[in-house]
Amino acid sequence: MNTPSLMHYLDESLTCAEAAEDPRDYLGISQLGRCARASGMALKPDVYPAAVQLESLRFWHEGHTAEDDIVARLQRAGCPVYSRQLKVTFPERHPLHERVWGHIDGEVPLVPAKAEGLGVAGAAPRLDLAILEIKSLRAGALKKLATEGTVSQAWPQYGIQAHTYALCRGRHWVAFLVKDRNDGTIVECWESFRADLAESGIAQGLRVLSDLDAGQLSGRDYNPGSDWQCRKEYCQFRDHCLRAGA
Ligand code: SF4
Secondary structure: OOOOOHHHHHHHHHHHHHHHOOOOOOEEHHHOOOOHHHHHHHOOOOOOOOOOOHHHHHHHHHHHHHHHHHHHHHHHOOOOOEOOOOEEEOOOOOOOOOOEEEEOOEEEEOOOOOOOOOOOOOOOOOOOEEEEEEEEEOOOHHHHHHHHOOHHHHOHHHHHHHHHHHHHHOOOEEEEEEEEOOOOOEEEEEEEOOHHHHHHHHHHHHHHHHHHHOOOOOOOOOOOOOOHHHOOOOOOOHHHHHHHOO
16 A cells, blocks of 8 residues: 655645635735736636646745744734734725735834733734735845845835735835745835835726626736746646637
């Protein structure tokens, strides 16, 4: 009798968890700034089933694990993290209200400090809070951050995502923590609110949803022949995209 390897069990746990997820019926704020065509197809799983690579599942799992770890370390050291995994959407009467939403990693005081008596859960006290956005990236990522200066310049899609959260929450700051998976180094990067990035996210959301409502795919934002965003481990809809033409 063959005994499955431990790797088999570990990978199986990821694929089972993925299969048990309900398909999304909303556009995630974390999708804004990514390819509009891929975002639209993700909302039509019956027509465009996602081809999720095991490599992607492992990568996402590592990202979630890093988020939990970093938040726990902040809290242990006395830095309060509010609104952990809070659902955030656009205000009522906004055309994206409850059609585009997501969960934030948390919110932190503008000047992180020992939080005597503030606690870490429940309603936030009257402090100026910043959106906390945690990223865990492959080796070498921090070099790009050092070259570009800010997260939003190095990876515009992360900027669009975080500043859209800031807009929805009425926050004036975003605090990024970017972890290098290679050696565990974490870089802290604060950005003041950028309305241009949030507006770009709104425009993208409107585009995806209006194309969907019209029963059509959005145009390609990347070139499948040359852009890394179109590689199979990054785009689960590559085959559908190629079949559908430009
Ligand atoms: S293959 Fe590229 S252009 Fe096509 S949906 Fe994916 S990311 Fe977009």
